[in-house]
Amino acid sequence: MSIPKLPLAHWVDIIVEWITQHLGAFFDGISAIIGTLLDIIMTVLGYGPPIILILLLTLLALYTSRWGVAIFTFIGLLLVDNLGLWDATIKTLALVIASVVITIVIGIPIGIWSSQNDKVRKAITPILDFMQTMPAFVYLIPAILFFGIGVVPGILASVIFAIPPTIRLTNLGIREVPKDLIEATEAFGSTTSQKLFKVQLPLAAPTILAGINQSIMLALSMVVFASLVGAPGLGAEVYRAVTQIKVGEGFEAGLAIVIIAIILDRISQNFIKPQFDKTIQKKWIYGAFTIVFLVACIFAAIGQARPDLKGAGNVGSQVNYEITGIDPGAGLMKATEKAMKDYQLKKWTLKEGSAAAMTAQLKKAYEKKQPIIVTGWTPHWMFSKYKLKYLDDPKGSFGKGEAIHTMVRKGLKEDNPGAYQILDQFYWKPSDMEEVMLDIENGAKPEDAAKKWIKQHADKVSQWTKGAPKGNGKKVSLVYVAWESEIASTNVIGAVLKQEGYNVSLKQVEAGPMFAGVADGSADGMVAAWLPTTHKDYYNKYKGKLVDLGPNLKGTKLGLTVPKYMKINSIEDLKK
């Protein structure tokens, strides 16, 4: 007996779709507010030479905590600056501050509300559990659809992840106020708000601050995840290091995060009871910091407002001078950067994220017929799903078309000649691949789409398997990157091998690990190396350690891609 699988994923998709379509303006508004807030904070923190902010933070650390923490802050931040991570650190700090500000503004009122009303508390508790245990990646997906890629979905995901402790501990702190004190405030005729502000909140303050402290730490830990959808900062540095297997750089960026974490933790822990409270009352110090910060914010806001006035109407201002990119470190990104240099697109920025985030962003813009420029490549299902065009590239920055190569580990030919032969003979066309990709995009499971294609193209498959011995359960492991094209190709070749009696395992990894895995022999092979542009860096690095079996697909293309409804045709047009 089998019960059919509930189409839960489908339902969620429908709901998200509906929200995207009907509440678009609302999300754009939120997005604009958060974006502006973040820009302002970033401008303020980045104002002047780093030493100013370093000294201010050191003073704050000294006042709230002790000499030890102050010295750590000073040396730690100097080290971060020295490592060349200052800009990324500012961005991370700004992200955390913006997330925490939103967390406090939303979390404390909800916490208060749930402390006053048992029904609210009962309703909120499971939601908080859900928010804390649902893997954080999962909210990144709808966040991209609602808010596009960039910092805003990153901040919102951080807020969702970080808000539960603030709500919980605000509720707890207020509920923990001794009952006889509540009776006393009531017995003297306090109103509900007098009770709250004169007694409950002051007494709950230490607990609430402990909650905020936890929220700060959680928001910081989300910063790395947020970089998957294009949030800048130390997280993006870490992510870039991971995708490119740069151990040293990864460590540096990671260390910077640890330093920031320790500083934020110590300062926020001692915020309510500063060490030097007796010498100078805390209201003066905090007041001074707040005033300086607010004044700086006002100036930053005025500064921000100006450039928006000029240049309205051209393509650049319509898309905010942003090109929506994919994973940092991908060859396509390098090529795009080169193109930006070649065509002197100085005002433009290339937003990092991931392929999934890019397509989500494209989907969102396409549905509303909004202008958007993405980094695109063929084969990709987006060309079958949407009406898109490549921008002309007269200077040839993106190079000629690419080929996808099959690569295997050294020694596979001797250990497993059959699998080697099939992989070597594997060759197909972009249109073949796009057939599989569109099937997958339309909801088929990759294995099923692959099997369906194999059935329909038995003649082609027989070419690949011609002359190769049967597998008889021999193991073959393939790795691939989670691009639609590679999911398609790897599943097809995997299914073919399986059909031939091989025991096949497929592993999805990032591009860097994919090359590294085949090079060190922990994987047998892959059919996903884009050359000569996309995976150039990896190929050069591992060239001598793996065997290149040549292209399995030719005629790929890279370039800046726009929907056909946009009036521009060439990269040159972006300069206008």
Add this chain to the structure above:
Amino acid sequence: MEPKLIVKNVTKIFGKSQKAALKLLESGLSKKEILKQTGATVGVNHASLEVYPGEIFVVMGLSGSGKSTLIRMLNRLINPTSGEILIDRENIVQMGPKELREVRRKKISMVFQHFALFPHKTVLENTEYGLEIQKIPSEERKEKALKALEVVGLKGYENQLPSQLSGGMQQRVGLARALASDTDILLMDEAFSALDPLIRKEMQDELLEIQESMKKTIIFITHDLDEALRIGDRIALMKDGTVIQIGTPEEIMVNPANEYVERFVEDVDLSKVLTASHVLKRAEKISPDRGPRVALQIMKDQGYSSIFIVDRKKKLLGAITADDASMAVKENKSIEDVMKRDIVTVHEDTLLIDLLDALATSSLPLAVVDGENRLKGVIIRGAVIGALAGNKDALNVNNEKEA
């Protein structure tokens, strides 16, 4: 005199199915049976009482008797399930939140068992709290708060935090906070129970002293019978949510309403409850112009060894012993020449415990006088010993006093 506070048939039921429980209660079921049938707990069962202006009304009972629930219903920290509570003839049970707040601010304040001081506020700020929430200007409320602190003897501690004070001092702050609002009614919920015995006694004395000058209407909850007898003008005894007996300390001691009260009061130190008026006997007296001969004759007739001398208005002048009287007759002197003038007197409200000393040392019987020094009677050792032994025949139960 019109009562300040009237509690009429007030019932409190906790838990589920309160209506059903109330019906069962009306039909006469016991607390236990109701708990069994409905799961609801009867906190207070048809309590009725009246408190008069200026009196200290003590509600006395063991834990679980419903006394804390009862006092919390008087300012509606707990809402009664049924019944009426009238303060200055206004039924506070019917009041909306706004009116109720006014009553709590202006008419009724409270002192708590565990002080319930705000730990983040100074002594002064704590004392000002009731005024602060009424938005009284800060100068005025500071003045009032300082005055209240002075009354409870905490002048100079204004800027301390509660945690820096001893338990007794903390409760003084609690008292000051209640006094600062200048309400007529003061609710004191086991106010001194958390203090050690010596401090407790000190606080009781001080409360009586403050009451002497302020004349508040005080409802005082306690589980300590000694405390109830010491400070209460009248006492209500509660058991299982029901008020069993209301009366003056003597009435409760002397005429327990039922066996429960009797058992309750059985171990009480009678010397702390009974007063001179309970044991006084008719005094033989004579006015000085009757002369020593008559005095001697009366003493011989009655078998007394001494007799009191009073003037025409019954004011006590002194006493004369049989020896002195016969000496006066021999030497032809007047009573006034020989009578003892520095005799020991006690007031009719003096507790027995406070007159035992005088009784032991005085050679003459103790004279009992009223506020205007008029002779009311005499105390003789035998009657006191009889009374303390619990012999009811030795008591003037009907308060028979000499006219």
